[in-house]
Amino acid sequence: MEQIDIIKQIEEFYNSAWDKLIITGSIIFAVFGIIIPFVFQFMQNRILRLQEKEIRINTQEQLEQLKLELQQEIRKEYQEEIKKITEEFDKKSQGLKGMGLHLQGNSHLQAKKYKNATYDFLYAFKLYLIGEDFKNLSTIADLLLKxxxxxxxxxxxxxxxxxxxxxxxxxxxxLKEIDKNKHSQTIILDLKYNADKLKIK
Known part of the structure; x- marks a missing residue:
């Protein structure tokens, strides 16, 4: 009878141990087979979302920076173009004023009002120089000298x-200061030389 009890106790012990082993194994399987992969997947998805968000933010910042640089470049080119147009307009405007004085000087010259003609031509010469109208400038110089x-x-x-x-x-x-490119230095010096050597009549 005692042997049977011992056998039963041993059997119950092994059955209990086996049950515990199965439960423990199931728990371990659940932890490592289901929960940990789930947690890993969750963390991975979270990291991916954070990375995606960071990429979007960086991309947006880069786009904003690019947009700003592009606007600045366009503004700079626009301002430079406006400056060129304004300078060109100013030159043409001075040249047109010079033509008006040129015509007035011609009228004074025909009327033999040489002093008035000289004043008109000298002023026109200066305006032609500013306007870079070297053809008319040369004509004016010739009229002054001759x-x-x-x-x-x-x-x-x-x-x-x-x-x-x-x-x-x-x-x-x-005049020499205006003529920065030295296009008319010879003409200017020639005019100055002839002006300096004028004798009182």
């Missing part, structure tokens, strides 16, 4: 510059 200077006195020339509150030297220095 038609005006031989028919006026040095006092006349001094009087012309006094009306503009400038000396002869100031005027020609200003």
């Amino acid at each position: 038609s005006c200077f031989p028919n006026i006195t040095k006092e006349d020339l001094i009087d012309i510059f006094q009306k503009t509150d400038m000396t002869i030297e100031d005027y020609f220095n200003q």
Whole structure:
């Protein structure tokens, strides 16, 4: 009888141990086979979402930066273009003013009002230089040298510059300053030389 009880106890022990082993194994399987992969998948998805969000933010920031740089570049090009157009307009405007004085000087020259013609031509010369109208500038210089200077006195020339509150030297220095590309330096020096050597009639 005692042997049977011992056998039963052993059998119950093994059955109990087996049941515990099955339960423990099931729990371990559940943890490692279901819960951990689920947690891993959850964490992986969360990391992917965070990375995706970061990429979107970075992309948006890059797009905004690119947009800003593009706007600045367009604004810069626009301002440069406006500046060029304005400068070109100013040049043309000065050239047109020079033409008006050129025509007025021609009228004075035909009327033999050499002093008035000289004033008009000198002023037109300056405006043509600003407007970079070198063809008309050369014509004006020729008129001054051949038609005006031989028919006026040095006092006349001094009087012309006094009306503009400038000396002869100031005027020609200003012309040289305007002619930064040295297109007309020879003409300017020639005019100055002939103006300086005028004799009183």
